[in-house]
Amino acid sequence: MMTGMTLATAFTKLFGVRHPIASAPMGGSAGGALAAAVSRGGGLGLVGAGGGEREWLARELPVVAGGGHPWGVGFLNWAADVGAVEQALEYGPEAVALSFGDPSPFVETIRAAGAALIVQVTDLEEARRALDLGADVIVAQGTESGGHGARHGRATLPFVPVVVDLAAPVPVLAAGGIADGRGMAAALVLGAAGALIGTRFQATAEALVEPASAEAIVKGRGEDTERNRVLDIARSSPWPHQYTARTLGHPYLDRWRGREAELAADPRARDAYQADVARGDLPSLPVWAGEAVDLVNDLPPAAELVATLAAQAEEALARAGRPSTGGA
Template sequence: MALRTEFTELMGITHPIVSAPMGGVAGGALAAAVSEGGGLGLVGGSRADTEWVERELRIVTERTEKPWGIGFLAWGAGLEAVERALAFGPRAVLVGFGDPRPIAELVRAAGAALIVMVTDMAEAEQAMAVGADVIVAQGTESGGHGARQGRSTLTFVPAVVDRAGATPVLAAGGIADGRGLAAVLTLGAAGALVGTRFQASLEALADPYTAKAVLEAHGEDTERSALLDIVRDSDWPSRYTARTLTHPILDRWRGRDDELARDSAAKQEYLRAVDSGELPQTVWASEAVDLIGSLEPAADLVATLAADAETALRRATGR
């Protein structure tokens, strides 16, 4: 059984698997490895300085001739940075978390496919209105940022599929093995966007502490909150919170978001404590961390996800 979908046909790839453009983690080496493995690798272009992005884009173009892409935050990406990235010739550009229209115009002019990530039905409607080539429906199980009042992948993905019509939909949120990929394909998705599983890959730009934390964590060790954005004075829009592993800041300030926002001394102390090693770093992680037990080459992960999904689908159908 070959997992051919509308998405694999559109992108010219072998497997309906996309690596998430995780900021600071999804560099050129990871994106190239995923693409070489038959998926679609995405470089995390948002919030990073232009020099970093261009260095990573040079890496991906040097290491693969297969389709690859880049992701941007709709609310935080400068149009000049997007234009410079498009000059490297990505096959696709993912835009999420905000109004995609300004970036969409540049993507279309460059001839790349426009992928829009959505976290609720209003954003799905906006993606359809802007003419997205592909929509990513992100469930609240996902690691990193997502909707403050999100819906689960199991219910949200088919709702977006029904609304999207002929537009391919990818599922995101809590997908870390072939069973998850098989499940979302049966929901009508044309593939999956996978983050945390690729964060625990050899090519990811994750430090040893983060990799070890992901490998040892369980789903109940994760929590969705705005506190770690607030304490860092991050300018993420308030409608989006982040799922991370448990952290002392969450235990100390839970339910006191507004108080922490006003406490400049607490924020300064947090930065000092992280720099000195007294407090751990923030680790973005999905509820699917239970399913991640080893660091693997990203290309091998793509192959394993695809093969295990085929096995799961055959088992489910009795074939």
């Protein structure tokens, strides 16, 4: 494994981290231990605070705060309130990441605390708004990503360079379908200052996921993933309709695919879902997974994974920079 050059970018300089890698603030599963491990490994670990449940924050944030490494915390704009962000800021994160919906209610609070503002965007209108609000880092999320994303978004490969051009000189992280160092190298070649990686970090020793979900990610294939609203409706999860979720296969997908309006109008079906979960016939959460899930084959410690991803990226860039030896 290469240990030569380090990949210095505007992102690594901004946060004083060794590698241009951030772990996605995956709601509930990216707890303090995962963020701490990523940061210890030389990336920027982001705690996934979701809607900002106070007890959860009080339990998870002390695990990463005060560890001597830069870290951050992420919230869902549509679900969180300013009080939750204020609570998180008391622990001294270097960054707060905002995703999905209007970030503007939180910006002044984050600025006043001196934390960097990271805003995830799924289209150019959101990117322009984030830049107008003074985002320090933009995350350009493509539709290959696991979990929630734009229903009518764009793929990572064409989306990232457009956002890079729009945002310059503000650094951009690429997100969606990146699960190894080759994807990370591709992000850098597209002009991104690094990668925000989700699914790959779900399958680590420190992630707060059920063992069965971690195993499903390791065994999962990209072709088995699907983006839809069915599971949000079945779970009575109030996600805004413009965001759908990419998951691995699920019995309720097969049962209700294409019949979302019917499911939404049928409280008995949603009660049945809860009953199936309570009985143990269904996992308590869908298995969120992106299209690059094929590349996830093990459950390493997250700090070790950061180093592996960085070394793979260096190797990929070095390989791409060598002249071809094949004939035309």
